Amino acid sequence: MNLGAGSFFVGRWFGINVRIHFLLLFFAAWQVVDVVGILQEAEYGNLWIAPVYVFGIFFSILLHEFGHSLACKLFKGDAEEIILWPLGGLALCRPPFHPTAHLVTTVAGPLVTLVIWLLLTFAFPMIVSADFDYSPPGVVIGMLGSLNGFLLLFNCLPAFPMDGGRALRDLLWHVIGHRKATIFAAWLGRITAFGMILWGLRGGDMYLLLIGAFIMHSNWDIDRVIALDNAGASGYSLKDHFRHAKRQKEFKKQMAEAHDGHLHECFICRKTELSDPRLEFRVSSVDDEEYCMEHLPKRPASHE
Numbered sequence: 001m002n003l004g005a006g007s008f009f010v011g012r013w014f015g016i017n018v019r020i021h022f023l024l025l026f027f028a029a030w031q032v033v034d035v036v037g038i039l040q041e042a043e044y045g046n047l048w049i050a051p052v053y054v055f056g057i058f059f060s061i062l063l064h065e066f067g068h069s070l071a072c073k074l075f076k077g078d079a080e081e082i083i084l085w086p087l088g089g090l091a092l093c094r095p096p097f098h099p100t101a102h103l104v105t106t107v108a109g110p111l112v113t114l115v116i117w118l119l120l121t122f123a124f125p126m127i128v129s130a131d132f133d134y135s136p137p138g139v140v141i142g143m144l145g146s147l148n149g150f151l152l153l154f155n156c157l158p159a160f161p162m163d164g165g166r167a168l169r170d171l172l173w174h175v176i177g178h179r180k181a182t183i184f185a186a187w188l189g190r191i192t193a194f195g196m197i198l199w200g201l202r203g204g205d206m207y208l209l210l211i212g213a214f215i216m217h218s219n220w221d222i223d224r225v226i227a228l229d230n231a232g233a234s235g236y237s238l239k240d241h242f243r244h245a246k247r248q249k250e251f252k253k254q255m256a257e258a259h260d261g262h263l264h265e266c267f268i269c270r271k272t273e274l275s276d277p278r279l280e281f282r283v284s285s286v287d288d289e290e291y292c293m294e295h296l297p298k299r300p301a302s303h304e
Contacts, residue, residue, distance in 0.1 A: 006015065006084050015280075016069050018062065021085035028054050046136040049143075056144045058084055060116055060151070063087040064109045071108035075101040087214055097229065099178070103170035110163050113152045120145030159196075160189035161218050161225070182226050186219040268295035 008018040035050035064085060068091040069079035078094035084090075091109070095101040120141050128138070156164035160182075169185035171220070176184075196212030199205070264281040265272045267289040271279060279292045286297045 007085070014066070014070060014072070016066070016079060017081045019081060019083045020082060021044040023086050024058070027086035028058065044139075046139075049136055049140055055142055057147060058089075060113070060144065060148055061089040063116065064151075064155075065091040065107040067110075067112035068093050068105055068304050072105045074102075075104065077101065078104065083248065087211055094228075094299075097178075099170050101172035102173070102229070106163055106166040106170055110152055110155055113148050113155070117145060117152055118146040120148065136155055137175075144217050157192060158188050159192035159215050160185040162189075162215065164190050165192075174251055178229065179226055182229070186222045186225060188217055189219040257288060264290060266290065266295055268292075 006023065007021045010020050024043045032050045035053055036047050036293040039047055052133075058224045062086075065082045065084075069082060069086070072091075072093040072095045075095055075098075077093060079091065079093045081092040082089060083092070092274060093105055095257075097103045124141060148261055155162055156167075158168050165185050165188065168188070169181045172181035172184060175181075193212045193215035194209050198214065200207075200209030200212055203295060207231050254262065263273065266281065267284075268291060271292055273279060281290055281292055282296050283290050284297050291297070
């Protein structure tokens with residue numbers, strides 16, 4: 001399933017591209033209409049709550065996916081893109097081929113959702129007045145808190161490739177190896193997905209039916225799932241990773257002190273990572289000088 005083909009770019013944060021599938025726009029509009037109907041039925045006048053609430057849903061999902069991606073980057077894995085679509089979010093992560101690297105990448109998303117739930121449900125109400133809970137902003141925060149609690153529990157179901165199923169696979173990977181653990185998690189995911197489909201058909205829950213179908217499709221070709229995981233960096237050592245990170249930190253500190261606090265400087269604009277932390281720098285193959293990406297020479301200089 002190629003979600004990237006129907007998506008468009010909306011921004012880049014922490015070195016990760018964020019894209020939105022075009023179907024999400026229609027789904028979000030439908031959700032807004034649905035929430036407006038519920039508010040009208042409850043004779044609640046502040047209908048602007050509906051679009052704010054729906055936006056909050058997908059912003060919470062985006063933060064969840066950033067948890068996965070940034071954890072993957074921590075282990076020097078590839079995490080270049082996040083796609084939001086009607087069934088939630090998809091972080092295109094490829095951690096190194098190591099069970100602990102995969103496990104940390106997996107659980108980082110639910111941990112972010114757990115923090116959001118705790119903040120909205122417990123921490124925030126403690127620092128505001130009791131009357132705030134009944135105000136429109138308080139209602140939105142309460143609704144989003146409840147939703148994140150539900151998402152946390154639902155996402156932890158043992159249905160590979162959802163986070164619960166992945167975490168179970170990664171734990172078993174430490175004991176029985178990658179292939180056997182993946183096959184077990186995939187079959188458990190198929191059984192869970194079949195139950196979701198039956199429950200969705202029985203209760204007329206189209207959303208649950210679609211999620212079940214997506215999980216079933218994702219687990220259908222186990223060899224493809226195993227091949228994707230094997231595409232990560234092989235021969236990975238967690239001990240060497242942290243040892244290298246420590247040496248790299250000490251080296252950067254020494255280099256920063258030697259260069260008055262910065263490591264990089266564009267040969268054209270003279271900007272450094274201190275003047276603009278968002279800049280990325282490369283050494284040009286043309287003249288071996290360092291440039292920011294905006295001024296990096298595109299082709300070799302001609303000599304007449």
